[in-house]
Amino acid sequence: MKKALLGATLGALALSIATIAPHQAKADEIGACLITKTDINPFFVKMKEGATAASLAMNIDLSTYAGKIDGDHETQVQAVESCIASGAKGILITASDTKAIVPVLKKARDAGILVIALDTPLEPIDAADATFATDNFKAGQLIGEWAKAKLGDKAADAKIAMLDLTPSAPSVDVLRDQGFLDGFGVDIKDKNKIGDEDDKRIVGHDVTNGNEEGGRKAMENLLQRDSGINVVYTINEPAAAGAYEALKAFNMEKGVLIVSVDGGCPGVLNVKDGVIGATSQQYPVDMAYKGIEAIRAWADNGTKPENTKGLNFYDTGVNLVTDSPAEGVPSIGVDEGMSRCWG
Amino acid sequence: MSDENRTPRKKQDFEETLGRSDTNVASFAPKQRTFLQSAQHLLHGNPTMVPVIVLIMSIIIFGALAGPKFFSPFNLSLILQQVSVIGILAAAQSLVILTAGIDLSVGAIMVLISVIMGQLAVSLGVPSPLAVLIGFGCGALAGGMNGFLVTRIKLPPFIVTLGSWNIFFALNLWLSGAQSIRSQTLDEVAPLLKFFGESIAIGGARVTYGSILMLAIFAVLWFLLNHTAWGRHVYALGDDKESAELSGIRTNRTLISVYILAGLVCAIGGWASIGRVGSVSPQSFQEANLQSITAVVIGGISLFGGRGSIAGPLIGALIVGVFNSGLRMVGVDVLWQLFAIGWLTIIAVAIDQWIRKVSS
Numbered sequence: 001m002k003k004a005l006l007g008a009t010l011g012a013l014a015l016s017i018a019t020i021a022p023h024q025a026k027a028d029e030i031g032a033c034l035i036t037k038t039d040i041n042p043f044f045v046k047m048k049e050g051a052t053a054a055s056l057a058m059n060i061d062l063s064t065y066a067g068k069i070d071g072d073h074e075t076q077v078q079a080v081e082s083c084i085a086s087g088a089k090g091i092l093i094t095a096s097d098t099k100a101i102v103p104v105l106k107k108a109r110d111a112g113i114l115v116i117a118l119d120t121p122l123e124p125i126d127a128a129d130a131t132f133a134t135d136n137f138k139a140g141q142l143i144g145e146w147a148k149a150k151l152g153d154k155a156a157d158a159k160i161a162m163l164d165l166t167p168s169a170p171s172v173d174v175l176r177d178q179g180f181l182d183g184f185g186v187d188i189k190d191k192n193k194i195g196d197e198d199d200k201r202i203v204g205h206d207v208t209n210g211n212e213e214g215g216r217k218a219m220e221n222l223l224q225r226d227s228g229i230n231v232v233y234t235i236n237e238p239a240a241a242g243a244y245e246a247l248k249a250f251n252m253e254k255g256v257l258i259v260s261v262d263g264g265c266p267g268v269l270n271v272k273d274g275v276i277g278a279t280s281q282q283y284p285v286d287m288a289y290k291g292i293e294a295i296r297a298w299a300d301n302g303t304k305p306e307n308t309k310g311l312n313f314y315d316t317g318v319n320l321v322t323d324s325p326a327e328g329v330p331s332i333g334v335d336e337g338m339s340r341c342w343g
Numbered sequence: 344m345s346d347e348n349r350t351p352r353k354k355q356d357f358e359e360t361l362g363r364s365d366t367n368v369a370s371f372a373p374k375q376r377t378f379l380q381s382a383q384h385l386l387h388g389n390p391t392m393v394p395v396i397v398l399i400m401s402i403i404i405f406g407a408l409a410g411p412k413f414f415s416p417f418n419l420s421l422i423l424q425q426v427s428v429i430g431i432l433a434a435a436q437s438l439v440i441l442t443a444g445i446d447l448s449v450g451a452i453m454v455l456i457s458v459i460m461g462q463l464a465v466s467l468g469v470p471s472p473l474a475v476l477i478g479f480g481c482g483a484l485a486g487g488m489n490g491f492l493v494t495r496i497k498l499p500p501f502i503v504t505l506g507s508w509n510i511f512f513a514l515n516l517w518l519s520g521a522q523s524i525r526s527q528t529l530d531e532v533a534p535l536l537k538f539f540g541e542s543i544a545i546g547g548a549r550v551t552y553g554s555i556l557m558l559a560i561f562a563v564l565w566f567l568l569n570h571t572a573w574g575r576h577v578y579a580l581g582d583d584k585e586s587a588e589l590s591g592i593r594t595n596r597t598l599i600s601v602y603i604l605a606g607l608v609c610a611i612g613g614w615a616s617i618g619r620v621g622s623v624s625p626q627s628f629q630e631a632n633l634q635s636i637t638a639v640v641i642g643g644i645s646l647f648g649g650r651g652s653i654a655g656p657l658i659g660a661l662i663v664g665v666f667n668s669g670l671r672m673v674g675v676d677v678l679w680q681l682f683a684i685g686w687l688t689i690i691a692v693a694i695d696q697w698i699r700k701v702s703s
Contacts, residue, residue: 040626042521069629167677207677212523212620213627220421221671224412238523238626245526245621249542249549266525273527343522 030299031061031088032292035079037096037120039066041210042264042343043284044094047118050288051092058296063088070210071168073097080104083113090114090295092288095122098171102127114298116291116305119284120172121313130294130305131313132287136172136261139280140179140233142320142329143259146278147231148184149326150257154230155185161222162194162205163215163234163243169194173235176261177205180233203229208239215242223250234260237267237279244275263321265341271321272334278322281332284342287316386694387701390643390651393694394658397641397687401662405669413672420548426638426664427539427553428453428619431612432631433638433656434560435605440639441568442581442601443648444493444500449609450631451511452485454624456613458515461524461623464533471535479610485511486606490599508632515625524623540618553615560608561657568653577601582649637684638663641691645699662687 034051036044048064055062063086065079073096083091084107091113095101098120105115105127117128125131148155162180165173178188186199195205203226208214215234223229223246232247234240240260247253260267263281270276294305308315320329321337376384386392406413432449439446456478463474485507492503529537539553568574576597579587588594620627635656642659644651663684670680 039516040521045521167681204674206671209629211626211629212622212624213616216620217425220425221668224418224421224668224672238624241523241526241622242620242624245540248621249540266523269525270527275527 029059029061030090030295031063031083031086032090032295033079033083033086033088033092034062034064034288034291035076035083035091035093036064036066037070037076037094038068038072040069043119043262046342047094047284047288050285051292054289054292058292060292060296062292067096071096071166073100076101077104080108084108084111088113089299090116090291092116092118092291092295093128094119096170098123114295114304116294117313118287118291119282120170123171125312130307132291132294132305132316133313134282134287134318135311135313135315136175137179137182138315139261139282139318140176140181141183142280142318142331143233143261143278144180144183144185145329146183146320146322146326146331147180147233147257147259149329150277150324151231158184158201158231159226159229160184160186160202160231160233161219161229161243162202163208163218163222163232163239164194164205165210165235166207176235177233180259184231208235208242210236211238212242212245215239216246217242219243219246220249223247223252227252230256232256232258234258236260236262237264237270237276240267240276240279241270244270263319263337263341264343265338266343268321268334268337268341271323271337277324278320278331279337281319281321281337281340283316283318283340290314290316383698383701386698390645390695390698391655391658393691393698394641394643394655394662398658398662398665401665401669405665405672409669409672413669416546416548418668420545420550420554422661422664422668423554423557424542424549424551424619425668426660427551427557428612428616428628429631429634429638429663430557430657430660431560431608431615432635433642433660434557434564434653435608435612436632436635436639437642437644437651437653437656438564438577438601438605438608439500440636440644440646441577441648441651442598443584443646444598445504445636445646446489446500446602446605447504447632448485448489448508448511449605449612449635450628450633451508451515452482452606452609453613453616453631454628455485455511455515455518456482456610457617457623458519458625460536460614461529461533461617462518464536465524465528465623468532471533474533475535475614478613479607482606482608482610482613483603484606486602486604486609487599489606490602493602494595494598519623519625521625523625526621529617529622536614536617536623537621538618539615540621551618553618556611556615557657560611561653564608565653573597573600578649580649634663637688640688640695643691643695645695646692647699650699659691 067075076096109115115128117131119133121131122128164177174194177194178191181188189196204222206218206221208218232243237260240258247256257277260276260279267279297303320331322331323334325331435449459481460474460478463469464471489503489507492498493500542549542551576592580594584594617623638659639656641662642655644655
């Protein structure tokens with residue numbers, strides 16, 4: 001058995017070497033790179049699928065790279081360097097460290113490579129040639145407005161738990177958190193800072209690492225601070241599922257509204273089952289597909305993609321998914337959400 | 344013979360002074376111990392004392408800072424619940440560290456096994472009890488692979504488990520597609536997998552089966568390590584492998600059994616983690632291996648092997664739990680919690696080094 005395991009490991013090694021081996025270049029084939037935060041999150045897995053499909057259709061030789069965990073900056077730097085060395089025409093990147101990645105991306109742009117930030121804007125945003133992303137602030141606003149409308153008059157004395165991503169608070173974390181509070185009608189003060197609000201309705205912020213275990217722990221901790229919590233914002237749906245488990249253990253799952261962002265298939269199913277009240281759905285496949293299209297256009301005739309009107313990036317769209325629509329807040333039903341979910 | 348018949352003899356010179364000489368039997372010069380030295384000796388004899396003292400003090404301090412809410416049975420049972428999975432991993436980690444090794448793959452084994460159990464029961468429709476048993480088998484196998492590489496191929500444990508950490512993690516992603524299995528699905532298809540999430544209420548406290556499981560695992564390991572020949576062998580080989588071998592212990596066999604047992608404990612932890620998290624989550628517990636090492640080190644088990652009580656890591660895990668809970672209740676930011684745990688770890692190792700000096 002041990003030998004079989006060893007054999008399997010060696011086999012896997014051989015396989016990975018085979019995939020690295022250079023392909024025979026076709027006539028107008030160009031190189032492109034997709035660099036994601038991790039291979040763990042289904043969001044990035046789906047993004048990779050979108051990019052791979054587009055590359056096949058547009059005769060692009062796609063190399064994909066991913067950090068080991070969210071926040072693994074070094075691996076991403078190495079990936080960018082490899083892309084420059086390989087003579088790729090374009091890089092699609094979801095940056096783990098949105099500021100620190102800028103210098104190495106500048107080297108890439110200086111070498112004539114089109115750099116497109118996917119999902120996560122760089123800081124500053126114009127450090128990339130274009131940004132194809134979900135409007136995360138809007139995604140937050142939608143669930144904030146929905147929660148406020150659902151509570152009606154009771155929104156004035158709601159008790160809100162904020163389940164964020166990580167202590168380092170990357171931009172997506174800040175945008176969703178602040179968008180939600182803005183939509184709910186909280187004065188958010190500095191839009192770029194989590195936790196500077198002094199609204200009494202906010203019980204507290206805690207981090208979840210975007211997974212079930214973290215979501216549960218964070219919810220337990222905030223419930224220990226105030227057991228009257230009745231609105232829970234979560235950075236993504238796994239965190240929301242964890243928060244629900246904690247509420248269930250406290251026998252509180254009935255009277256609490258949980259809202260989230262992402263629109264992954266298990267998340268939408270959780271909306272259907274009443275675990276999550278509403279979630280803002282984003283579209284990673286579109287992001288990657290359009291990114292590859294843009295690289296093809298850049299290689300063919302040197303055109304760069306343009307931003308959505310009124311925004312400093314290209315908005316790939318977001319929809320609120322709920323079976324309990326609130327007046328004045330546009331939304332789609334769970335069935336439509338299921339047909340467009342990812343992962 | 345009577346004294347009267349004897350004529351008193353004149354004492355010789357040396358006899359005159361004889362009475363004044365030291366009458367003590369030969370002995371080592373008595374050493375005056377300072378308070379610190381006595382403490383050092385005491386702790387050397389009872390290495391678990393330090394963590395116990397730290398645990399009691401931290402409970403008192405956080406109780407004073409955070410108010411009565413901290414002391415509530417509910418909160419204390421919640422801390423127990425929150426540390427249960429890391430505690431179980433720390434138990435597995437201790438076994439390996441006692442042999443002067445280290446296991447970086449414990450967390451990866453645990454998550455992999457939870458995914459294997461979940462996929463078997465949910466996607467393939469295997470009956471839950473069988474899925475759990477297969478999971479246990481895979482855990483033992485994963486540990487056995489580590490042990491095989493360490494003992495037969497003679498690779499350092501650090502390197503072996505650094506590699507197997509990545510291998511198990513990759514297998515986890517491959518099997519799960521990086522996708523969680525939802526709590527609701529488990530309720531429908533395989534509620535047994537969530538068994539350790541059930542709880543019993545004792546007064547205001549809510550004790551999960553997972554917390555009880557953790558305590559039971561420590562109790563069993565304590566018995567094995569202290570009251571069986573196998574346990575003596577583990578300590579002996581961790582202290583000095585060569586002398587253990589010379590005294591007739593089959594060190595490789597013992598070492599491989601340690602890794603297999605550690606893998607099995609991780610697998611049990613995998614089952615418990617499904618109950619704790621509520622779903623099968625391939626993305627959770629990514630730092631569990633390091634957290635387990637932290638608990639072991641804070642618990643006073645020496646990284647150099649052969650010394651420390653298995654009760655230590657349990658206390659160590661609880662200390663981390665109390666710190667996190669207490670600091671959160673006081674309203675301290677997450678990054679300062681990391682800061683505090685970091686210092687705690689370094690101080691724990693420094694104290695361990697200091698205690699070790701007693702023998703030299």
